Amino acid sequence: MAIPYTLIRSKRRKKSLSVRVDPSRGVIVSAPYRMPEFFIKKFLEKNAAWITKKQAKPALPPAKRRILDIELEEFVRSLVKKHAETLLLHPTAVKFKHVKSYWGSCSRKGGLSFNYRLAYASPLAVEYVVIHELTHLVHKNHSRKFWDTLRNNCPFVKEAKKELRHLVMV
Ligand SMILES: [Zn+2]
Numbered sequence: 001m002a003i004p005y006t007l008i009r010s011k012r013r014k015k016s017l018s019v020r021v022d023p024s025r026g027v028i029v030s031a032p033y034r035m036p037e038f039f040i041k042k043f044l045e046k047n048a049a050w051i052t053k054k055q056a057k058p059a060l061p062p063a064k065r066r067i068l069d070i071e072l073e074e075f076v077r078s079l080v081k082k083h084a085e086t087l088l089l090h091p092t093a094v095k096f097k098h099v100k101s102y103w104g105s106c107s108r109k110g111g112l113s114f115n116y117r118l119a120y121a122s123p124l125a126v127e128y129v130v131i132h133e134l135t136h137l138v139h140k141n142h143s144r145k146f147w148d149t150l151r152n153n154c155p156f157v158k159e160a161k162k163e164l165r166h167l168v169m170v
Pocket residue numbers: 132136142
């Protein structure tokens with residue numbers, strides 16, 4: 001099945017492919033400048049089920065979206081509390097944002113931010129993002145030490161990363 005799409009080539013240092021389904025503009029694919037088109041088509045075919053589902057689903061009304069946001073905030077806060085206590089870590093703040101660039105972030109001052117889009121991820125993947133950001137309180141980078149510590153604290157790194165890779169930020 002061929003999916004019609006609009007292709008946007010990025011000249012910046014974009015490394016991966018992203019797909020979003022816009023209610024009025026249809027399927028929009030952002031790809032690295034040199035990525036061959038057959039690769040993009042293959043990717044779309046592989047994700048056809050997801051795309052069709054997205055296309056069929058109208059955007060959530062604001063009230064429902066707000067409920068989803070509040071539920072996510074409560075869930076993430078409970079996870080932060082649980083893991084911060086276990087790992088003896090002390091984040092200075094926990095914030096939530098509507099962003100397209102990250103699932104979670106950790107500021108220099110030790111404040112954690114989470115993407116509201118995590119409401120669409122599985123609880124396991126959300127928990128991974130929480131532990132990932134908490135681990136940044138110890139290691140500010142993505143060094144080997146960071147990943148070793150993270151894997152120690154979170155047994156499902158691989159599964160969660162895989163899920164998040166396929167979950168497109170819309
Ligand atoms: Zn990180």
